[in-house]
Amino acid sequence: MSGGRRGGSLPPQVERYARLLARRTQAMRSTAMRDLMSITERPEVISLAGGLPDTASFPPRVFAEIFESIASEACARALQYGPTEGLAETKRCIREVMSAEGMRVDPQDVIVTTGGQQVIDLVARALVDPGDVVIAEGPTYPGAIPAFCSYEAEIVQISVDDEGLRVDELAEQLEQLRALGKRVKLLYTVPTFQNPAGVTLATGRRRRILELAREYGFLILEDNPYGLLRYEGEPTTPLFALDGGEQVIYLGTFSKILAPGIRLGWVVAPTPVREKINIGKQAADLCTSTLSQLMVHAYFERQRWRSYVELVSTIYRRRRDTLLNALAEHLPPEATWTVPRGGLFVWVTLPDYIDTTDLLARALRENVAFVPGEQAFVDGRGKSSMRLNFSGCDEQQIREGVRRIGEVVEEQIALYGTLTGQPRHGARSGRRESTAKEPGREGAGSEPGRVVPMRRRAPGHR
Template sequence: MKSSAMRDLMALTERPEVISLAGGLADTTLFPAEDLAKVLSHMAAGDSARALQYAPTEGMAEIRPCLAEVMAAEGTIVDPDDILVTTGGQQVIDLVCKTLVDPGDVIVAEAPTYPGAVPTFSAYEADLVQVEMDDDGMRIDVLEETLDRLEAEGRRPKFIYTIPTFQNPGGVTMSLERRHALVRIAQERQILVLEDNPYGLLRYEGDPLPTLLSLDGGRFVIYAGTLSKILSPGIRVGWALAPAPVRQKMVIGKAGSDLNSSSMSQLFVAYYFRERDWRDYVRHQSAVYQARRDVMLEALERHMPDGTTWTRPKGGLFVWLTLPDYLDTTDLLARALQHNVAFVPGRGAFLDGRGGNSMRINFSGVGEDDIREGISRIGSVIAEQLELYASIAGTARPRGGSTRSGTKDARTPDAPHDSSIVPLRTAGRRRGTA
């Protein structure tokens, strides 16, 4: 079973001196403490017995219209009775695998894909086949080639897993044309699609795009939603919609896993939606996160050495950073932690060992000053390694062009790889010579 990169990192990044750009964390300090106190007080006064009791496996009646309201805010209209309340969005991925996947079955996903899904796929012994992305999301031409190849081998994917909007970890968004194409492929080939949509309401630029579920009408798309990014990860409230036969099996699977999601959390959401305007909080979050994204992009421009590229997300929580292909971000993480900064190495977003020269960095979980300092430290560690390899190879440090997503940069693929050599310069010395 493959370990989760995020899980392994959490213990390290909880150290107070570490600037963590690793997690996919909502900034819960933005939530007004007085609102939390009032809502909890009203819930305790009005529904304490029910909050402390079991609930239906499908979810409590009060919360399901709230979740349908969240989906309607993205233009997706659903019947609240069709919603299965889950313990976070992560449980949706697990339940879909539990329902559909036998050992050796194929799951198709983006490359890179959500690092938290990789150990789940591994736990069910799935064969994960990953399809490359570009700035418009999953490449449909490569997907069709992959499906044709699998069909020729007599292997049919159980489902296609995608995060089409502000993808984790890539930060890119699937274009409208490709959304239509993916739904067409699913319908023509009769393949299920698991659409994971944690970030859709956290948009900073551009017009909203329809969900795959709304384009498909619920025939082949399974939808995973969560309140972890727009309200609180601590309440562990997610939900799923699926074609009826799949949903029925997911309910059975959930009953065997945890009987029901927390009654207290479900009622908290219902009371919160009744007493507060949840949209105001999302708008406030989005404004803060957009400012932090802008700070991160500015810091990357200032501190990243030539030879690095990154995405420019129009929403969500993440930037995907790519280094020259002779560097390994797993090695770099150990060095970065010596400088008290953390990120997610790219290998965690693949099951086949790819992604060694990439990393995911998060801008929502820390303040603007920490973002600037964290990126400065990461840039220093990268620059040290680039200079080290250049000195070993007897060449000047690689120089690249633009650092915008999609550009080509100078690389030195023949440079030696030795992760045991001590960095040449500290972050402080590099900043002093900048």
């Protein structure tokens, strides 16, 4: 039988399986980071796309010592199943990490997970029915969108500015949703050094979000992978610490402060929710890798983990400054970008007529990659923006990668000028002096670490 299309229908071999797939698979969507991974694995590609920590900075000698100790002291246990909620000694390490950011937690209230991404999936599995509303920032972490879509949630995004999620817009949206009879179950937020925008939610806004959560009866999933990766400024109190764990579900991970390859995260939640998360995890993978958990425990016993965080923070601070300087040198004056005080990402906005999804295809031909801004939205916004990561490449690669992006941006500007007859505004002659202290075209000369306000689109802009 021919495998070709007949009258616009699916090929027979595809249609046979399509009839068997669950309805919810129609709402599933891929994430740009995963799609880019196979491409960025090529050694010739400079990837400013994925949020890759600098694992090369982890001492191989320490790595060998850790596994030698596990092999000699706990080999059989490391190769065995463990409890679904995680090993007690690993939970004590997690308590230590949370304490470093001013949070008090009973290890019994912690569930160890297979990375932070699993937490998002398990929380959605426990809370979200088809049609329930999940509120997120706009832009939001692109990996969260597929997780919530998989459970057929309606995702409503609230815009952010230089102080994080706009609570005035959130309050208006909650009232509108209530009037429509829609049920808001969850607000998902990366409040500190947000992925992808790099902004940090102001303390006053944090308190207001907690008030709204109590008033409207929804829970908050606080995703905090980057809180300890601070390069300047004073720490901000996590939502979990402000709330005491009543309305807030806390998501943590060792991926950014230790290594993502160990696939170890955790969740702290109110008891009724935590019990359902635990049951969901039993169905998902029975338990998180015992070997990975013992590795973390052995590391905490033998090394000063805070010293390693300080080491990588020093590396990332230099790379952030290199990226900001390169942006000032190679992007047109119309471009704006955030200047984060910590974390791993800078959010860049180009002229409105440049579509960064199309731009990525051109950039990949020049062997450089980024995440198009549209991937951080569910409604078509972000088309002229991009997320750039500065932790996964060395300074020379960052400079060269931004230079290549600048070249393809210049080509798009020149093409636009030719098609419209408008003068080229992207020429870099007479550019401002390259400096990491200058947050893009707006706010020049402002204090270090200030975040440039996000460009807001007109309502309904696509």
